Amino acid sequence: MNIGLDMMGGDFAPLEAVKGLQLYMSEDIRTASIFCIGDETQVRPLMEEYQVTSPNLHLVHAPEVIGYHEHPTKALKEKPNSSIAIGFHMLATGKIDAFLSAGNTGAMLVGAMFSIKPIEGVLRPTIATIVPKLNGGTGVLVDVGLNADCKPEQLNQFALLGSLYAESVLGIENPKVGLMNVGEEEGKGNILVQATYPLLKENRQVNFIGNIEGRDLFNDKADVIVCDGFTGNIILKLAESVYDLTLQRGFASDAYFSRFHYENYGGTPVLGVAKPVIIGHGISNAKAFMNMIGVGEKMIESQICAKMTDRFSS
Amino acid sequence: MNIGLDMMGGDFAPLEAVKGLQLYMSEDIRTASIFCIGDETQVRPLMEEYQVTSPNLHLVHAPEVIGYHEHPTKALKEKPNSSIAIGFHMLATGKIDAFLSAGNTGAMLVGAMFSIKPIEGVLRPTIATIVPKLNGGTGVLVDVGLNADCKPEQLNQFALLGSLYAESVLGIENPKVGLMNVGEEEGKGNILVQATYPLLKENRQVNFIGNIEGRDLFNDKADVIVCDGFTGNIILKLAESVYDLTLQRGFASDAYFSRFHYENYGGTPVLGVAKPVIIGHGISNAKAFMNMIGVGEKMIESQICAKMTDRFSS
Numbered sequence: 001m002n003i004g005l006d007m008m009g010g011d012f013a014p015l016e017a018v019k020g021l022q023l024y025m026s027e028d029i030r031t032a033s034i035f036c037i038g039d040e041t042q043v044r045p046l047m048e049e050y051q052v053t054s055p056n057l058h059l060v061h062a063p064e065v066i067g068y069h070e071h072p073t074k075a076l077k078e079k080p081n082s083s084i085a086i087g088f089h090m091l092a093t094g095k096i097d098a099f100l101s102a103g104n105t106g107a108m109l110v111g112a113m114f115s116i117k118p119i120e121g122v123l124r125p126t127i128a129t130i131v132p133k134l135n136g137g138t139g140v141l142v143d144v145g146l147n148a149d150c151k152p153e154q155l156n157q158f159a160l161l162g163s164l165y166a167e168s169v170l171g172i173e174n175p176k177v178g179l180m181n182v183g184e185e186e187g188k189g190n191i192l193v194q195a196t197y198p199l200l201k202e203n204r205q206v207n208f209i210g211n212i213e214g215r216d217l218f219n220d221k222a223d224v225i226v227c228d229g230f231t232g233n234i235i236l237k238l239a240e241s242v243y244d245l246t247l248q249r250g251f252a253s254d255a256y257f258s259r260f261h262y263e264n265y266g267g268t269p270v271l272g273v274a275k276p277v278i279i280g281h282g283i284s285n286a287k288a289f290m291n292m293i294g295v296g297e298k299m300i301e302s303q304i305c306a307k308m309t310d311r312f313s314s
Numbered sequence: 315m316n317i318g319l320d321m322m323g324g325d326f327a328p329l330e331a332v333k334g335l336q337l338y339m340s341e342d343i344r345t346a347s348i349f350c351i352g353d354e355t356q357v358r359p360l361m362e363e364y365q366v367t368s369p370n371l372h373l374v375h376a377p378e379v380i381g382y383h384e385h386p387t388k389a390l391k392e393k394p395n396s397s398i399a400i401g402f403h404m405l406a407t408g409k410i411d412a413f414l415s416a417g418n419t420g421a422m423l424v425g426a427m428f429s430i431k432p433i434e435g436v437l438r439p440t441i442a443t444i445v446p447k448l449n450g451g452t453g454v455l456v457d458v459g460l461n462a463d464c465k466p467e468q469l470n471q472f473a474l475l476g477s478l479y480a481e482s483v484l485g486i487e488n489p490k491v492g493l494m495n496v497g498e499e500e501g502k503g504n505i506l507v508q509a510t511y512p513l514l515k516e517n518r519q520v521n522f523i524g525n526i527e528g529r530d531l532f533n534d535k536a537d538v539i540v541c542d543g544f545t546g547n548i549i550l551k552l553a554e555s556v557y558d559l560t561l562q563r564g565f566a567s568d569a570y571f572s573r574f575h576y577e578n579y580g581g582t583p584v585l586g587v588a589k590p591v592i593i594g595h596g597i598s599n600a601k602a603f604m605n606m607i608g609v610g611e612k613m614i615e616s617q618i619c620a621k622m623t624d625r626f627s628s
Contacts, residue, residue: 215551217552234545238552256559
């Protein structure tokens with residue numbers, strides 16, 4: 001398998017990307033070929049310094065960089081030699097099987113939607129995040145911000161996309177789908193979730209267990225938590241701030257809260273597009289890069305995009 | 315001032331209501347007259363047992379009780395001698411200046427809306443909750459569940475109602491109003507908040523500081539956090555579960571997280587109705603009842619409802 005990694009994306013790139021690669025290469029037997037896309041003049045010396053060398057690593061020169069505050073569509077058009085533009089070109093032409101970047105999120109989404117395109121039948125792709133569960137497992141929260149306003153049919157599809165991710169990448173068998181709501185009973189909630197409930201109830205492709213509430217995010221009621229991107233983004237940022245709070249309050253060593261650290265997530269997958277695309281956190285450190293490569297591997301190995309294509313065509 | 319307290323509302327009523335009264339009467343000099351509304355045969359023996367006696371306490375016999383699972387409108391109609399029905403009758407006829415209950419939330423809301431009625435000019439009353447801030451202060455989150463679907467004009471009004479509560483009851487001068495959103499920049503968010511932003515920006519009656527995000531709930535960016543009731547209810551329940559998590563993880567003694575305990579809130583005020591109405595948590599204990607009476611006192615003393623009437627008529 002061939003994985004494309006943007007070496008220039010993230011506040012601490014390319015240094016942390018190189019150190020992440022070093023961490024990744026040091027673990028187990030690594031068979032994936034990694035295409036390291038970035039400015040050769042910056043990346044090569046760092047790779048030499050950190051002795052990150054292997055026949056499986058290939059440096060792809062990308063002299064341009066898309067900054068954090070650049071307009072996504074414009075930047076992709078005007079900087080065809082940027083690491084993100086080259087990454088998507090390689091992904092679209094089959095030279096790599098997954099593309100990962102901690103760079104400009106907007107550019108990553110635009111690339112995912114227009115260079116790669118949504119899977120046929122998917123109304124809107126979505127982005128998901130991992131939720132650490134109290135029982136030791138992990139859940140999936142979907143959507144976490146790509147779609148601020150949603151239609152019931154979209155939420156119904158997010159349930160399937162999230163379920164396939166939970167199954168394929170997280171290894172959760174028959175994942176339980178919960179609809180984030182203000183009460184457990186059918187009929188509760190705003191117009192959107194009231195209209196979504198019957199669709200999920202009739203959806204034979206997911207294991208819908210009903211409504212869940214804000215208090216159920218971390219318990220084991222649901223493995224896949226479905227909501228619109230406005231709600232999901234607020235939940236995500238609130239949960240992240242809880243982690244910061246526990247650090248501030250001196251609970252840094254708590255085994256459960258430690259799992260909230262972004263570096264463990266491995267990035268945010270874009271679900272519903274034809275090939276694996278993962279967006280890393282802007283502040284990604286070495287461990288985050290390593291985990292992002294790991295998630296990319298799992299997405300390729302599990303053939304999650306082929307599974308999604310299959311389910312949406314049936 | 316005359317405060318009406320439902321002695322029969324809450325999972326542990328009337329015992330905890332009596333113990334709450336005992337706590338309340340034991341602190342400082344209490345000048346408010348409390349009308350204790352409930353089943354005399356149950357309440358009187360407990361008041362005697364706990365020696366809760368004072369010329370300021372008046373037992374009002376209410377032989378009926380509205381249960382948790384009763385249909386609000388139906389129950390209020392069919393049980394005119396229930397503590398909630400009698401409470402609202404006393405409030406409507408001026409025998410009491412505020413009514414507090416930890417009983418059936420739906421019945422409390424129906425009573426607030428139909429026995430008391432919204433203040434003229436208020437499109438929809440709202441319910442708010444207190445948020446413990448890291449800086450030691452408290453914020454107000456509004457709406458937390460009364461209005462699952464909102465219009466921009468309603469959110470704009472919630473900002474004013476929440477600001478008046480923050481000023482009058484919490485003593486926050488010129489409270490900062492933040493709009494809960496997925497990003498800080500104007501133009502971010504779903505259709506609702508995009509349309510709400512310009513209204514808040516032009517609203518000279520509130521101190522609007524712009525959008526805030528999920529991570530800002532506990533910091534001091536905003537004192538009054540405005541959102542629709544769907545979002546607010548999910549935030550509230552998620553925040554409550556965080557408190558439970560810290561207990562489970564053994565941080566019971568943490569000074570900050572302890573402030574999340576519901577018993578400190580003193581209940582949820584219904585804002586935008588003509589007289590003070592407070593809904594307590596179903597699991598209210600003695601301390602919660604005591605604090606609920608305290609909030610009722612403050613709402614009466616500060617003449618918050620007159621201020622609201624004044625502001626909405628201008």
